[in-house]
Amino acid sequence: DALDNLRKVVPCYSKTQKLSKIETLRLxxxxxxxxxxxxxxxxxxxxxxxxxxxxxxLSQPTTNLVAGCLQLNARSFLMSQSGxxxxxxxxxxxxxxxxxxxPELSTPPSHGTLDxxxxxxxxxxxxxxxxxxxxxxxxx
Numbered sequence: 001d002a003l004d005n006l007r008k009v010v011p012c013y014s015k016t017q018k019l020s021k022i023e024t025l026r027l028x029x030x031x032x033x034x035x036x037x038x039x040x041x042x043x044x045x046x047x048x049x050x051x052x053x054x055x056x057x058l059s060q061p062t063t064n065l066v067a068g069c070l071q072l073n074a075r076s077f078l079m080s081q082s083g084x085x086x087x088x089x090x091x092x093x094x095x096x097x098x099x100x101x102x103p104e105l106s107t108p109p110s111h112g113t114l115d116x117x118x119x120x121x122x123x124x125x126x127x128x129x130x131x132x133x134x135x136x137x138x139x140x
Contacts, residue, residue, distance in 0.1 A: 011054060019062060
């Protein structure tokens with residue numbers, strides 16, 4: 001199935017925990033946009049910026065899953081956002097994740113469902129870009 005193939009190439013893949021269809025499509029769109037920006041600018045973003053780009057418009061459980069798959073410490077992710085909070089009505093936890101602003105893209109809030117108790121395959125942030133650069137990431 002095409003959706004399952006797409007789930008295998010987005011930055012957070014798990015055989016036991018599937019993202020919803022809309023969450024998979026939004027994550028894929030964000031991933032393509034983030035990679036396009038890297039190619040356009042010619043610089044690799046820091047891990048936090050990359051995760052923020054990937055998580056635009058995703059539900060809080062999916063945001064947590066992506067941050068975990070990319071091995072971003074949730075506490076540092078929260079602390080880095082403390083000065084830039086935006087209040088939402090969905091959940092008290094979404095206020096610490098500001099939306100990623102892009103004039104070309106507009107994504108409404110989503111309502112994906114995930115069970116965070118299942119195991120997931122970590123995705124290496126470094127491998128996503130090594131094919132574009134001759135050196136490894138400073139985060140690796």
